[in-house]
Amino acid sequence: DAGVIQSPxxxxxxxxxxxxxxxxxxxxxxxxxxxxxxxxxxxxxLIYFNNNVPIDDSGMPEDRxxxxxxxASFSTLKIQPSEPRDSAVYFCASSPLGLAAYNExxxxxxxxxxxx
Amino acid sequence: xxxxxxxDIHITVSEGxxxxxxxxxxxxxxxxxxxxxxxxxxxxxLLLKYFSGDTLVQGIKGFEAEFKRSQSSFNLRxxxxxxxxxxxxxxxxxxxxxxxxxxxxGKGTKLSVKP
Numbered sequence: 323d324a325g326v327i328q329s330p331x332x333x334x335x336x337x338x339x340x341x342x343x344x345x346x347x348x349x350x351x352x353x354x355x356x357x358x359x360x361x362x363x364x365x366x367x368l369i370y371f372n373n374n375v376p377i378d379d380s381g382m383p384e385d386r387x388x389x390x391x392x393x394a395s396f397s398t399l400k401i402q403p404s405e406p407r408d409s410a411v412y413f414c415a416s417s418p419l420g421l422a423a424y425n426e427x428x429x430x431x432x433x434x435x436x437x438x
Numbered sequence: 439x440x441x442x443x444x445x446d447i448h449i450t451v452s453e454g455x456x457x458x459x460x461x462x463x464x465x466x467x468x469x470x471x472x473x474x475x476x477x478x479x480x481x482x483x484l485l486l487k488y489f490s491g492d493t494l495v496q497g498i499k500g501f502e503a504e505f506k507r508s509q510s511s512f513n514l515r516x517x518x519x520x521x522x523x524x525x526x527x528x529x530x531x532x533x534x535x536x537x538x539x540x541x542x543x544g545k546g547t548k549l550s551v552k553p
Contacts, residue, residue, distance in 0.1 A: 413482070
């Protein structure tokens with residue numbers, strides 16, 4: 323398996339622009355997670371999906387952030403408009419939780435976002 | 439609510455020395471416990487996990503961790519550190535059962551290795 327795939331790996335944009343981050347989870351995984359990592363705040367869970375349905379978006383910082391999962395093999399995280407404080411590494415992870423009661427997650431390589 | 443504490447933000451050890459990274463959790467029952475490692479510029483990789491059974495678990499790269507229920511701890515150990523172990527290490531706790539699928543991560547411990 324290719325693992326969790328994220329694109330782009332690096333994104334540099336200007337304040338006010340729309341940014342879309344993409345994720346392809348591991349085939350067969352039921353859960354998909356979006357995280358943000360910064361030096362100041364560490365690793366933060368933004369939102370997670372189960373079977374393409376958003377379960378908990380309480381970590382989404384504000385309305386500028388939105389996430390979708392139109393099908394089991396694709397998810398997007400969109401920031402519109404972007405601000406310099408959104409600069410961070412964004413990770414996508416997937417989990418084969420299904421009906422099993424464990425939570426091991428497999429992480430993608432991350433997207434490093436810089437907003438100028 | 440679940441929480442994870444990694445008391446040490448940064449640790450420096452000499453190559454060949456032993457290592458112990460601390461992790462304490464707060465949870466009403468026995469949780470699922472994980473250690474992840476993040477090398478610079480990389481995503482997180484699972485080192486080891488505890489679900490049940492033997493409280494001493496072995497992981498990749500020569501790491502092990504011991505679950506101690508009485509201390510609510512899951513410390514990570516390695517008998518002899520290699521320079522390539524320099525990275526950031528994250529402890530995480532997951533809920534058992536139900537519909538909750540997320541992990542709660544600690545703030546991480548950055549490991550530096552002196553030659």
